[in-house]
Amino acid sequence: MTVDEKRRDHPTEPSNPIEPDKYADVVLQQEQLGIYRLVFATSKNKRMLLMNEIQDMRHSAPHLVRLFKDVYGLSPSLFGYVILGKVWAGLEDALLVYLSTRLLRVIEIALSSGEPFASELIWALGLRVACTALAAYLLWLGQKLENRLMGLVISHYDLYLMKAQWKPCLDASSKINVNGHSAWDAFIEILKFFTSLLNIFSQILVIYRESRASGDPIFLLACLAEPLLANISHRRLWDKEGYTYVDNEDYKRMRSLGRLANGDYREDVLSNDLAPWVLKEYEAARYRLGDIPQTHPHYQYYYAQSPITMILRDVSGELPMVYCGLSIVFDPTRFSIASVAIYQNSTGALQRSLGKLLRHTEEFWKHVTKIKEIYSTADIPNKVLGGQMAYPSSEKGGEGMSFELRNVSFAYPGSRKTSGALDKVNLTIPSGSLVVIVGANGSGKSTLVRLLARLYDPTSGDFLIDGQPANSYNMADLRRASTILSQDNKIYPLSLAENIGLGLLQSSDDMDLIAKAAEQGGASEFISKLDTGYNARLHNASETGEMEKLEKPAKISGGEKQRLVASRSFMRFNSGNVKFVAVDEPSSALDADGELQLFNKLLEAREGKTMVFVTHRFGHLTQHADTIICMKDGKIVERGKNDELIRQGGEYAKLYGIQAKAFAKGE
Numbered sequence: 001m002t003v004d005e006k007r008r009d010h011p012t013e014p015s016n017p018i019e020p021d022k023y024a025d026v027v028l029q030q031e032q033l034g035i036y037r038l039v040f041a042t043s044k045n046k047r048m049l050l051m052n053e054i055q056d057m058r059h060s061a062p063h064l065v066r067l068f069k070d071v072y073g074l075s076p077s078l079f080g081y082v083i084l085g086k087v088w089a090g091l092e093d094a095l096l097v098y099l100s101t102r103l104l105r106v107i108e109i110a111l112s113s114g115e116p117f118a119s120e121l122i123w124a125l126g127l128r129v130a131c132t133a134l135a136a137y138l139l140w141l142g143q144k145l146e147n148r149l150m151g152l153v154i155s156h157y158d159l160y161l162m163k164a165q166w167k168p169c170l171d172a173s174s175k176i177n178v179n180g181h182s183a184w185d186a187f188i189e190i191l192k193f194f195t196s197l198l199n200i201f202s203q204i205l206v207i208y209r210e211s212r213a214s215g216d217p218i219f220l221l222a223c224l225a226e227p228l229l230a231n232i233s234h235r236r237l238w239d240k241e242g243y244t245y246v247d248n249e250d251y252k253r254m255r256s257l258g259r260l261a262n263g264d265y266r267e268d269v270l271s272n273d274l275a276p277w278v279l280k281e282y283e284a285a286r287y288r289l290g291d292i293p294q295t296h297p298h299y300q301y302y303y304a305q306s307p308i309t310m311i312l313r314d315v316s317g318e319l320p321m322v323y324c325g326l327s328i329v330f331d332p333t334r335f336s337i338a339s340v341a342i343y344q345n346s347t348g349a350l351q352r353s354l355g356k357l358l359r360h361t362e363e364f365w366k367h368v369t370k371i372k373e374i375y376s377t378a379d380i381p382n383k384v385l386g387g388q389m390a391y392p393s394s395e396k397g398g399e400g401m402s403f404e405l406r407n408v409s410f411a412y413p414g415s416r417k418t419s420g421a422l423d424k425v426n427l428t429i430p431s432g433s434l435v436v437i438v439g440a441n442g443s444g445k446s447t448l449v450r451l452l453a454r455l456y457d458p459t460s461g462d463f464l465i466d467g468q469p470a471n472s473y474n475m476a477d478l479r480r481a482s483t484i485l486s487q488d489n490k491i492y493p494l495s496l497a498e499n500i501g502l503g504l505l506q507s508s509d510d511m512d513l514i515a516k517a518a519e520q521g522g523a524s525e526f527i528s529k530l531d532t533g534y535n536a537r538l539h540n541a542s543e544t545g546e547m548e549k550l551e552k553p554a555k556i557s558g559g560e561k562q563r564l565v566a567s568r569s570f571m572r573f574n575s576g577n578v579k580f581v582a583v584d585e586p587s588s589a590l591d592a593d594g595e596l597q598l599f600n601k602l603l604e605a606r607e608g609k610t611m612v613f614v615t616h617r618f619g620h621l622t623q624h625a626d627t628i629i630c631m632k633d634g635k636i637v638e639r640g641k642n643d644e645l646i647r648q649g650g651e652y653a654k655l656y657g658i659q660a661k662a663f664a665k666g667e
């Protein structure tokens with residue numbers, strides 16, 4: 001909807017009387033580029049557009065200054081060398097053009113006078129060769145120094161972004177799309193942009209000097225015609241405020257079918273004998289797609305202009321020669337062969353440099369945006385806010401966490417569902433109780449657990465922990481007091497000992513505690529069978545292909561991974577701080593004995609903790625539960641003890657009955 005339409009639909013909406021509406025004239029336009037659809041915003045008010053651009057530049061300047069200050073801070077000497085290298089690169093072309101000019105002039109005088117002018121010639125030649133050699137050396141040196149600075153910059157910004165990513169209160173849906181490489185690319189591309197500017201100015205100076213020497217500054221304008229025209233007529237997608245997306249269904253189908261050939265799906269496709277069908281469908285989609293261009297939208301956008309513009313632009317590149325030619329027709333003494341060669345040489349270099357500047361200008365803006373993104377990660381809002389109150393409070397004894405949810409509803413950020421994941425949930429979980437949550441798939445069990453563990457905040461309603469609003473507690477304290485054991489827990493790319501030990505940071509290398517936790521989590525048996533034992537890794541430390549093959553990480557089964565993750569939770573229990581344990585189906589890959597052992601060990605560690613289990617299996621857990629909560633469509637539909645709920649004959653009894661029947665048939 002355009003702003004005008006919006007105004008029409010909501011005429012009473014107040015507009016800010018002080019600040020003019022920046023988007024008042026903005027309209028959305030669309031363009032088809034082969035398989036892509038381009039949607040972009042334009043404004044009829046060009047002045048407003050220009051003002052917005054100037055404002056953008058003003059806002060970007062502090063980020064650029066900060067980037068350069070930060071990189072300087074990492075290594076002033078390397079920074080200095082790299083900058084000097086770029087200044088040299090900016091002047092190099094002009095210097096080479098100047099030295100060539102000098103050489104050509106000496107040659108011309110020598111040829112026309114019949115005298116060799118040996119010393120001048122050798123001197124001019126020597127300078128030109130020395131300058132070329134120096135340029136090559138400085139390029140080599142610059143690259144070496146750049147590589148050293150690059151490592152420092154990348155690791156610095158990776159660390160910076162890691163810190164931002166792990167803000168204690170950051171909501172699980174917040175994502176950061178930049179990394180250390182983005183910062184380095186931005187730094188170097190921004191430098192290249194300034195190098196190009198220096199390059200152009202120095203070359204213009206040399207040409208201006210030459211053209212003045214021959215009394216003809218118009219020549220300079222002829223040289224600039226093509227690059228300037230190219231700049232004005234250049235259709236750049238990057239300049240557009242908008243986005244592109246693939247809107248061709250046949251192309252999308254081909255991509256989806258194509259993915260079926262890769263490793264993840266291969267076995268499935270073969271075992272279901274789907275390969276002939278996939279090939280047939282692919283062929284059909286390919287036929288329907290025909291020759292619709294699939295080239296990158298940037299290129300398609302560029303070539304979607306009239307050929308006249310391109311012809312005019314390229315022909316204008318001939319202007320300097322045309323000008324020379326015509327001048328000679330009118331006054332044959334005006335240009336010598338050397339000056340024509342000099343002009344051709346210098347115009348060629350200038351045109352190439354302006355082409356580079358065009359490219360670097362595009363890159364410049366792209367990377368300024370990246371830099372803004374990097375620095376603004378520090379401003380990512382903490383959607384799950386923590387307060388100042390310490391947890392547990394000083395008067396709290398050795399009991400577990402208690403919860404109260406009053407009319408709590410929740411919808412995942414950006415969810416496309418019409419109803420939320422939780423709908424007006426009312427629930428009290430007393431301290432130290434054992435609660436089991438059951439319900440059909442998608443009924444909201446895991447969501448409820450995520451809210452209890454404060455991974456998300458309710459969209460509406462009140463959530464109390466130990467009688468106080470949950471968001472009044474210090475977030476780090478709450479995290480230390482809770483642990484979630486779920487099938488989403490990951491194995492870290494570290495040794496098995498660290499994978500367990502990191503459950504309790506302060507004792508992460510205490511092998512006795514680690515071995516005890518592994519015993520409790522049921523991991524000790526399989527670890528003892530690995531040749532490297534607790535030192536084994538499940539991931540490659542090296543990222544390069546050949547080393548990856550040599551490193552041969554340990555392979556363990558899905559159930560063994562779950563045992564490892566469970567051991568990490570047991571390690572955490574040793575801190576004595578854990579007051580809440582959420583166990584969300586961590587045993588799906590465990591064998592029956594493994595699952596029984598895990599639950600028994602968890603129940604043994606119940607002292608001083610509130611435990612909430614999510615499960616699909618009805619058995620000893622539901623028998624032990626103080627309360628069973630049965631969920632359906634984001635609501636709690638039943639609650640009570642196992643026998644009561646079965647007697648009620650509702651949703652729980654239905655789910656229980658299905659499993660009981662399956663077992664009865666099995667017998």
Ligand SMILES: Nc1ncnc2c1ncn2[C@@H]1O[C@H](COP(=O)(O)OP(=O)(O)OP(=O)(O)O)[C@@H](O)[C@H]1O
Pocket residue numbers: 412413415417420421439440441442443444445446447448
């Ligand atoms: N990260 C997410 N983003 C958007 N919607 C989500 C997300 N996670 C879950 N949902 C949706 O929220 C609803 C509740 O999901 P939840 O995972 O809580 O169900 P569940 O009862 O634990 O299901 P299951 O038994 O399959 O594990 C579902 O409709 C699901 O599609």
